[in-house]
Amino acid sequence: MSNETVEALLPLRPVEFQILLSLSGGPRHGYRIMQESAERSEGEAISDVATLYRALKRMVDQGWIEPDETSGERRRMQYRTTELGRRLATAEAARLAALLRSAEAAGLLPG
């Protein structure tokens, strides 16, 4: 998949980016994703199961992540990112960073 195709999928929804962020650290089960999202940012935390699974399902269907059957504690359902998912996360991070730089240039971020 070309970079252009990846670009076309941006921007990601906050929930999707949160999930990809978590999974970039390795396979995770559901509650851990929720936990990490809560630690990362109070406002965008994934607080309920339904929101989480809806996003996961969408991402699996699009091939960004996949169930991880091999590893995991207590044989839990875990997910890991695919190659596409990793590239997406990187691209989204770059997009956000660029956005941030613009904000800085505009003097919106003091210090």
Added chain:
Amino acid sequence: MAKRWVEFLVALYPADFRSGYGRFLVETFEDQWEATPGPIRRAGLWVRTTGRLLAGAGVEWWETVSTDGGGGGMGQWFAELRHGVRRLLRAPGFTTVAVGTIGIASGAFGAVYGVVSDVVLEEMPFEEPGELVWIWRDYWGSFPRGWLSGYDIDLLRRHEVFAGVMGVRTGRMNLSDASGTNATDVRTLLGSPGYLDLLGVAPVIGSGFSEVAETGTWEDRHPEVVLRHSLWTEAFGGDPRVLGQDIFLNGESYTVVGVMPPDFDLRQGSSLGTPMDADAYLTLPLDLATEDVYNGSFAALARVRSDAPPGALDQALRTASAEIDTHFRSRGLRLWTIGLREDLIGDVRRPLFAVLGAGGLLLLILGMNLATLMLSRSSEQASSVAVRAALGATPGSRFRTALAEPFVVAVGGALLGALLAKGGTDFLRGFVAESVPRAVEIGFEVDSIAAVLLGALAIATLGAIGPVARWTVVRPLAGMAEGGRGGRSRAAERARAGFVVAQVGMALTLVVGAGLLFRTVQGLVRQDPGFDAGPALTFRVGVEGATYHTDPSIVEAQSAILDGLRAIPGVEVAGYANSLPLSQSTNQFQLNFPDHPTIDGEQGELIDAFVTSPGYAEALGMRVLAGRAFADGDAVSTAEGTLVQGVLIDDVLAARWFPDGDAVGGRVALFVADTLPILGVVDQPRLYSVAEDDRGQLFLPAPMRVQTSTRFVVRVRPGLDPTSLLPEVRRIVAARDASLAVSEVETLDGLIQASLGSQRLNLRLAAVFALSALLLAGLGIYGVASTVVLQRRREIGLRMAIGAEPGRVVRSVVGVGVRLVVAGAVVGLVSSWAAGRWIASFLYGVEPLDPPTLVAAAVALVLTSIVAALIPARRATRIPPAEALRAE
């Protein structure tokens, strides 16, 4: 606990989804739950998750169905439904009963609902019907629904709150062909100019009345007629060419200028009795402003402006009332309004809602039946459930399995119900046509179908309780252990007994209701109508038309017809009057008793007056209590006027004004100076209802106050069928004048029966409901008793083997049924009490809490339960001991 709940919620999701994410959801929630401290936070989590997961299930189902077009998840449902159909086909008995139960219940409910909604709930077929009202003149409380005079209407028209006020009047005319023969009787409605426009309904063909027909002078105008749709189709074959042609009413030609839409039905408001509808609409070319204030002869139809300020209507009515009242010595005359629909259906609303309530109860009873049936069936399947659960069938798949059968029978039942409701609607329309207004509007429409579906859904939901509980909450091992005995759990049996108790309670309510109505009709039938109805024929002839513009011509025709009738072989006596008993309609006026002291400050009262010929009293079977009835010569027309010997009064007036029994020879005063002696006192032939009628009656001898509308009563010798006279009657009337129509042919007995029509209708409907309810309760008890016998098969067999008397066994089984009835009766007594109060207004001669009725209903139920339980009980006594032992 929380985990189970989420598992249950997940079971609601499509199968594809569950295999992919079900475990994930449960695990994640579990983690979340454990990490959430405190009961309050946990409760919040629980509520939030439930809401989101339920919503999510909807979304997932929607996506499954919309993306893969019924494959996948839906496919599992279809597979399950196919299995359901197959299982049901293997149990044709059960399936027939279940589908039939739902079909009959939802069909009956749909039909009754269709009637109620079309009669009571549907708006009248006029533009902005909520703005239309009838206005009545309440004569200081003595007579609330008096006609208005033209003067009143003219007064009201000056108030801006009305968009229009019209005088409306009904009549009857002879419709004949151009040669003046083949007469039929049509009911006509006449209204002041623009009355059809006020309703906002245009004719389907033609353009309605021309201006000159409505407002032109008598000389200028050529009379015009607008036909009701039914008259157009029946008398003119629905031929549009009739438009612009002349038809003959009372021998005069009227140009047809329109045909109203099929659902158009304008009735004169109900001053007394039932509102009169009409087949043809005519104009009334009167200048209302010049009409006498005392001549109350119009029903006033008004449209109230919807943008009028609040209180404006009351203010207008008060002002006009006060003005009119000055002409009546300010005794408190008051104008008041009632909506068109309310006026029409006010009397039938309550009975119809009661019938609908009864239908709903029956629906519930049938639902209980289905529930017990389903419960038994799922009990029989319990071991297979347990096996499947042990083999790892998820709660979700078991849920689908459980719903499959109720769903299939509900669909089948709803289809059957729709068919039955369609037939039932037609049947009910014919059934109620005589006693319910707007019956022609009853049809099988969308709302009936909705009621059928709703009914089927309600029953099927009740029916699904058992299977769903059985299939989803099953504990595999426990179920298998029970499986040996066919898996009948105590909980199921308790539920089943509960259903039967509820059923018995509802059945008792319906039986008590029917009993009360039976006692009412019984009481009414025993009521004395005030005359001895013998074998007699009655019919109406309207002596109207161009040839009858003078009183002598009318009297001459009436006498000639009467003479002809008297000459028919087999006729004992014949006479005529302007109106018949129980017709709820005649002339009313103030009658004074000049020689007697006042009652409540009045020297007279408003009475019902009849003009009767000699022979009428005898033909009707009136009872002369004192003095005599009319004879030939009591009224003689001369060139100067009519010479009258005297009048008759009824026992009501005699008791009130001549309490000493000296009525005969006393005097009455009609109008101002017309004083006449009383020739006789008669038992009052009831005018309004056999039940009650306390308005006094006065009888004037024909031809005093000539009336064109003539009701003949012909009494034949005993043993002769009065209706056999009809051809001869028609011949006699036609021989006199072929443009006169014979209408409203009825026997005297028929008149009395017809007056009980609405009560009989109520009774018949209630009886149908009550009998069905009894039967169903019996079925329920039969089912429970059968189960008891089946369960105790071994025990009973053993007892029989060691010499127990069959009687004891029978008694113990029957006792089960009787106990259920007693429990149900307690429930039923409370609801019967409520139902009795609800129908109290159409009971007569019986209290809502009538001990004999209650006892009889309870006895009927107990007998039903004994009969129902006897069948399985007798079967129990025939259990061979050896087989009973083997069964275990």
